Amino acid sequence: MRSDLRISQFLSEEGFQTASLFVLDGLANVIDFAFHFWMGRTLSPPEFAVLQTLNSIVLIYVTASGVFQPVLGRFVAEARSTGRTAAIPSIFQTFLRASLWVGLGLTLVVYVFAAPLAQWLNLPVWTIQISGLLIFLSTLRPVAAGVLQGEERFISFGYTRVLTSLGRLVLGVILVYSGFRLRGAVIAFPFGWLMGVAGAFLLLGKPLWKKGDQPPEGILRRGWQLSFHALLAYIAFMSLTSVDLVWVNRTLSENLAGAYASLVLLRRVIALLPGVAVIVMFPRIAVALAQGRLPDRLLLGTAGIIVAASGALTLIYFFFGEQLVRIIFGAAYHPAAALLGWMGFGMMGVSLSSIWLNYYLAEKPALFVIFLCAAVVLEWTLLTQLPASMPNAVLAFGATGWLLAIAGLLLYVFRSRPNLMATK
Secondary structure (H helix, E strand, O other): OHHHHHHHHHHOHHHHHHHHHHHHHHHHHHHHHHHHHHHHHHOOHHHHHHHHHHHHHHHHHHHHOOOHHHHHHHHHHHHHHOOOHHHHHHHHHHHHHHHHHHHHHHHHHHHHOHHHHHHHHOOOHHHHHHHOHHHHHHHHHHHHHHHHHHOOOHHHHHHHHHHHHHHHHHHHHHHHHHHHHHHHHHHHHHHHHHHHHHHHHHHHOHHHHOOOOOOOOOHHHHHHHHHHHHHHHHHHHHHHOOHHHHHHHHHOOHHHHHHHHHHHHHHHHHOHHHHHHHHHHHHHHHHHHHOOOOOHHHHHHHHHHHHHHHHHHHHHHHHHHHHHHHHHOOHHHHHHHHHHHHHHHHHHHHHHHHHHHHHHHHOOOHHHHHHHHHHHHHHHHHHHHOOOOHHHHHHHHHHHHHHHHHHHHHHHHHHHHHHHHHHO
16 A cells, blocks of 8 residues: 555656656766766876866855855745745746846956966966856856746756756867867866756746736845855855865875865765755755744655765775776876775765755754854864875865764754744
8 A cells, every 4th residue: 555655656746856857967967977087087187186176166156156046946935835826937037137137246256356266276267267157157047947946847957957967068078179178178167057057048938937926025135135145055065065175286286186186076976866855855845834844754854865875875985996986087096095985974974964054045044054154164174284185184074064964953953943843
């Protein structure tokens, strides 16, 4: 009887959408990692270190400019759960206009400060200037993606990811084979995002571009408040997963920096399945909170997926790390092999902390944002105070991620959950 119920749930529209997102996001990530793995074997270790350091910084400011996605996802999910679906087009259009101006402003800031930023990161100025084009594109895409996420149109959401990864891979391979090497790989970044942005707006459909009911009064002001918290949270979270590579690139030799970059790339594999689980979780958390329901089962189920998936991959990293590094990157990256399992374990803690990042963006984010910022300070302190080495960089990253995950759990158990119980 239970098995029949599970099958019917899987075959339902909701189950099909969720399963499809897992497949599409998995495909996008396979393409994404194929790009980076191929670059790791094609470029020299110093060039690869530059590319991965730039990629880490790109992830920070792309994520920072994507603060409208959780805001739109939350507002759209709330509108659906309270019977105000006719206001969704107006909500979308209101935030699209705002994001255009934000994107232009952030892009100008990047170009103005390109030279000092490049000097601090030990990167060529042209890499910052080219990747700066991503700012405008990455500010537009989250508006469309937030609507798709809030409406739980996960198939369309997944297609935008595939288009971004595929566009970057195709152009990157063409340019590198044409002799552009590192410059070609960097140029491929904004091209992939252009493909993803175009696809996202096409997949929204015509109804979202028509005039709808008036959005709730003050929604833009409320959106700016939530966006500010999301901005701080996203910058802090992505800094948490990037500052170790920046520190290694500034402190250790070029060859060791290249080896550590391979660790950073492989640890992102750990976050693939958990990332999809959190995407699916977010609008359902928003609906549960809007309806006054406790989200315990949603949180526990998402944590279970993360522990199972991340734990399995981490075990593979511990037992087969040397073979994986040699096969994927080559003998030049051998110093990374012994640390791969511990890097995977550290990434598991960071993946669990992403549950709390998204939960508090759907509830009250202020206090957890403070925790995130404190975690970045702690990681940087550990990096700068411990002796300079790859093992200590892994230690600083992993310890900070697990402490943040535990802090988010304690905050929920002793503060958020009792407050939710009191309002029921």
